[in-house]
Amino acid sequence: MEVVVLILKAIMFFIxxxxxxxxxxxxxxxxxxxxxDQKLYYQDIIDNDLPRVTVLVPMHNEEAVARDVLxxxxxxxxxxxxxxxxxxxxxxxxxxxxxINEVAGLYPENIHPLHRNKGLRGKPAALNDAMAEATxxxxxVFDADYLPGKGLVRDLAxxxxxxxxxxxxxxxxxxxSPKNMLxxxxxxxxxxxxxxxxxxxxxxxxxxxYGGTVGGFRRIVAQQLGGFDPSVLTExxxxxxxxxxxxxxxxxxxxxxxxxxxxxxxxxxxxQIKRWATGHTQTMLRFFSPMMHSKQLTWKEKVDGALLLxxxxxxxxxxxxxxxxxxxxxxxxxxxxxxxxxxxxxxxxNSFGNFAPFYEIGAGSxxxxxxxxxxxxxxxxxxxxxxxxxxxxxxxRGIFSRITGRCVQWQKTVRYRTKDARVTxxxxxxxxxxxxxxxxxxxxxxxx
Amino acid sequence: MSPSIVVIxxxxxxxxxxxxxxxxxxxxxxxxxxxxxxxxxxxYSKDARYFGKSFRKMVLNxxxxxxxxxxxxxxxxxxxxxxxxxxxDVEMKAGESExxxxxxxDNLHAGNKSRFLKEVYVKGDCKIEExxxxxxxxxxxxFEAEKGLRVVRWLDVEKGIVLKGRADLGMSTTTAGxxxxxxxxxxxxxxxxxxxxxxxxxKKLPNLPEPLSYFPxxxxxxxxxxxxHTKNMMVKPLQRVETDVxxxxxxxxxxxxxxxxxIKAHGPIRIRDGAVIxxxxxxxxxxxxxxxxxxxxxxxxxxxxxxxPGVVIGKPGSVKSAVxxxxxxxxxxxxxxxxxxxxxxxxxxx
Numbered sequence: 001m002e003v004v005v006l007i008l009k010a011i012m013f014f015i016x017x018x019x020x021x022x023x024x025x026x027x028x029x030x031x032x033x034x035x036x037d038q039k040l041y042y043q044d045i046i047d048n049d050l051p052r053v054t055v056l057v058p059m060h061n062e063e064a065v066a067r068d069v070l071x072x073x074x075x076x077x078x079x080x081x082x083x084x085x086x087x088x089x090x091x092x093x094x095x096x097x098x099x100i101n102e103v104a105g106l107y108p109e110n111i112h113p114l115h116r117n118k119g120l121r122g123k124p125a126a127l128n129d130a131m132a133e134a135t136x137x138x139x140x141v142f143d144a145d146y147l148p149g150k151g152l153v154r155d156l157a158x159x160x161x162x163x164x165x166x167x168x169x170x171x172x173x174x175x176x177s178p179k180n181m182l183x184x185x186x187x188x189x190x191x192x193x194x195x196x197x198x199x200x201x202x203x204x205x206x207x208x209x210y211g212g213t214v215g216g217f218r219r220i221v222a223q224q225l226g227g228f229d230p231s232v233l234t235e236x237x238x239x240x241x242x243x244x245x246x247x248x249x250x251x252x253x254x255x256x257x258x259x260x261x262x263x264x265x266x267x268x269x270x271x272q273i274k275r276w277a278t279g280h281t282q283t284m285l286r287f288f289s290p291m292m293h294s295k296q297l298t299w300k301e302k303v304d305g306a307l308l309l310x311x312x313x314x315x316x317x318x319x320x321x322x323x324x325x326x327x328x329x330x331x332x333x334x335x336x337x338x339x340x341x342x343x344x345x346x347x348x349x350n351s352f353g354n355f356a357p358f359y360e361i362g363a364g365s366x367x368x369x370x371x372x373x374x375x376x377x378x379x380x381x382x383x384x385x386x387x388x389x390x391x392x393x394x395x396x397r398g399i400f401s402r403i404t405g406r407c408v409q410w411q412k413t414v415r416y417r418t419k420d421a422r423v424t425x426x427x428x429x430x431x432x433x434x435x436x437x438x439x440x441x442x443x444x445x446x447x448x
Numbered sequence: 449m450s451p452s453i454v455v456i457x458x459x460x461x462x463x464x465x466x467x468x469x470x471x472x473x474x475x476x477x478x479x480x481x482x483x484x485x486x487x488x489x490x491x492y493s494k495d496a497r498y499f500g501k502s503f504r505k506m507v508l509n510x511x512x513x514x515x516x517x518x519x520x521x522x523x524x525x526x527x528x529x530x531x532x533x534x535x536x537d538v539e540m541k542a543g544e545s546e547x548x549x550x551x552x553x554d555n556l557h558a559g560n561k562s563r564f565l566k567e568v569y570v571k572g573d574c575k576i577e578e579x580x581x582x583x584x585x586x587x588x589x590x591f592e593a594e595k596g597l598r599v600v601r602w603l604d605v606e607k608g609i610v611l612k613g614r615a616d617l618g619m620s621t622t623t624a625g626x627x628x629x630x631x632x633x634x635x636x637x638x639x640x641x642x643x644x645x646x647x648x649x650x651k652k653l654p655n656l657p658e659p660l661s662y663f664p665x666x667x668x669x670x671x672x673x674x675x676x677h678t679k680n681m682m683v684k685p686l687q688r689v690e691t692d693v694x695x696x697x698x699x700x701x702x703x704x705x706x707x708x709x710x711i712k713a714h715g716p717i718r719i720r721d722g723a724v725i726x727x728x729x730x731x732x733x734x735x736x737x738x739x740x741x742x743x744x745x746x747x748x749x750x751x752x753x754x755x756x757p758g759v760v761i762g763k764p765g766s767v768k769s770a771v772x773x774x775x776x777x778x779x780x781x782x783x784x785x786x787x788x789x790x791x792x793x794x795x796x797x798x
Contacts, residue, residue, distance in 0.1 A: 150493045
């Protein structure tokens with residue numbers, strides 16, 4: 001029995017130590033973002049010799065949104081002689097193919113459709129086939145429901161002037177945030193994740209993640225490293241670490257913003273994050289050892305890379321911690337360490353340690369100029385419980401699939417925009433507390 | 449009080465205290481004040497001369513006045529109407545002040561210590577005497593100023609700018625032609641074809657070698673397959689390196705050496721006299737480029753950028769950029785073909 005208690009206490013100590021490390025990481029990122037030096041991204045480079053770019057837009061039954069994304073991409077200010085767009089019709093059984101062909105007919109020099117009706121389904125396989133056809137040095141990827149602004153292609157592509165850059169990630173902003181409580185919370189979560197977490201990782205020379213859309217990578221490098229693995233559910237995370245382990249850097253472009261749709265229903269959200277958790281865990285199992293042995297990385301990069309790889313296992317640890325605590329409680333051996341000091345530590349951790357992710361989310365909203373939405377922060381308690389459960393299931397599935405060798409099917413996230421609802425830019429007059437992000441006027445208000 | 453009542457009251461108190469933090473959120477959710485997404489300007493496109501072009505368009509599109517002299521009120525933005533004065537040739541006497549928007553259909557001559565408190569649009573040339581203060585000016589001709597010019601916001605000129613002495617150039621000074629600066633000029637953003645410090649004759653510069661392609665044909669296993677990847681790099685004098693160079697520490701390129709690709713360092717970069725970088729130069733720390741060195745591509749610095757005498761960035765016919773986060777110093781003879789951004793402020797030294 002003493003051995004059992006010892007093991008339970010050791011597990012509890014381990015979990016507390018891990019949670020403490022991640023809490024410190026959250027605080028480090030938030031403080032860096034609020035008070036530290038902010039690294040410049042490359043968008044201020046004006047260069048008339050830009051690389052040839054291929055924009056890939058994977059589509060599976062995207063008749064509601066296909067025309068919009070292609071039309072908007074053709075309004076880009078990127079030199080047309082260096083711009084190629086490949087919409088990938090991936091086994092669609094709606095009007096996606098007809099719409100793609102219709103728009104391609106208007107811009108035959110730039111839009112080169114790829115219709116896939118045979119072979120493996122899913123985004124990774126579609127991207128691999130399109131890369132084989134692409135002529136650009138740089139590949140940019142946009143999901144079909146995204147609406148890139150005029151200057152976004154140029155601003156994402158210019159970072160590849162830096163020989164160390166292997167991939168770039170912009171910022172996604174949910175456009176359907178007003179819909180319901182879930183979309184409002186997701187909007188804030190995204191702000192914390194991009195505005196604070198990704199930017200801080202970029203500032204500190206750590207590992208920003210390529211997120212699979214509103215981003216890009218070097219074509220030949222990705223192809224020579226094997227392209228995307230269709231068996232991994234998060235091909236974006238897999239590419240991030242594939243590049244990172246071999247010495248390339250992923251850069252984050254905070255002001256390169258693009259609207260996206262976030263899930264509007266809890267079950268859709270559950271499937272989405274379960275997929276992310278499964279894919280991330282698959283990536284962790286594949287890349288942890290190569291990363292720790294990589295000769296291209298500093299110790300700082302390896303430590304943060306490890307923390308990033310293991311992050312989706314934290315919910316499992318929390319669940320284990322809860323049951324471990326219950327077991328110790330019912331065994332009457334809840335006291336881990338005697339003394340006031342440890343008690344104070346536990347109280348401090350429970351108040352401030354658990355607060356770290358909320359602090360990060362709040363900081364993201366603050367940096368966006370949003371104030372009233374911070375009143376929703378307490379609701380993240382429910383979101384936290386929901387995520388903990390769903391991510392635990394997803395991560396467990398990832399471990400299970402690795403052990404058994406079973407393939408998990410890639411699933412597309414549900415779209416909500418209908419073909420009659422054209423999404424355009426948000427009218428700034430509807431955002432009294434959000435200052436519009438636009439270039440300063442040449443003639444601002446003058447003070448008397 | 450019976451124990452059961454105590455328990456019930458305790459539970460009620462607990463529930464109330466748990467509910468209190470959610471009340472503001474419930475109110476915000478039911479009567480949202482702040483639920484719209486961050487606004488993205490879908491039409492935003494990077495343009496170094498944005499201020500000048502935008503102002504010209506604003507004035508020309510909103511003005512219906514067709515006489516050479518007079519006044520009109522025009523709408524400059526959704527919430528702003530401004531009076532604008534039209535004039536042909538304008539001769540501002542010393543110490544005079546102009547408090548209205550000014551549209552000059554011919555030339556402008558500003559006397560010593562004259563002040564332009566609002567934006568000015570000049571269709572002809574500008575001749576500016578000493579210690580003139582201006583808020584912002586767009587000029588379709590050529591612009592020449594004596595020492596002491598102070599631009600609060602921006603200056604944009606079609607046919608070239610010559611600043612003969614010290615100046616404070618505000619947020620942005622740009623021209624489609626040559627931008628010539630002298631000593632003690634403070635700036636944030638510059639754009640010119642080219643930007644020069646001092647009385648530089650941009651003669652036919654020796655041709656720069658073309659940078660090597662990043663995509664060699666050999667097998668790529670890691671970044672070391674395509675670049676020289678090291679901790680610290682010292683390129684010896686007159687040595688020629690036929691690849692990109694990436695260092696987790698510092699890079700020193702000695703006198704007369706040539707790098708046929710781009711360089712990137714996480715530590716300081718020092719490019720010595722007469723060295724040549726055919727591609728781009730990226731530094732996560734300070735970059736110092738010494739006398740007579742040349743960079744064929746862009747220079748992008750997260751620290752402080754120092755450009756020594758006679759340094760050339762870019763080449764004729766190209767548009768390249770020199771960008772520095774902490775600050776920038778440009779010495780005499782520096783030539784940059786394109787754009788300059790000094791986030792932390794820049795200065796010239798002649």
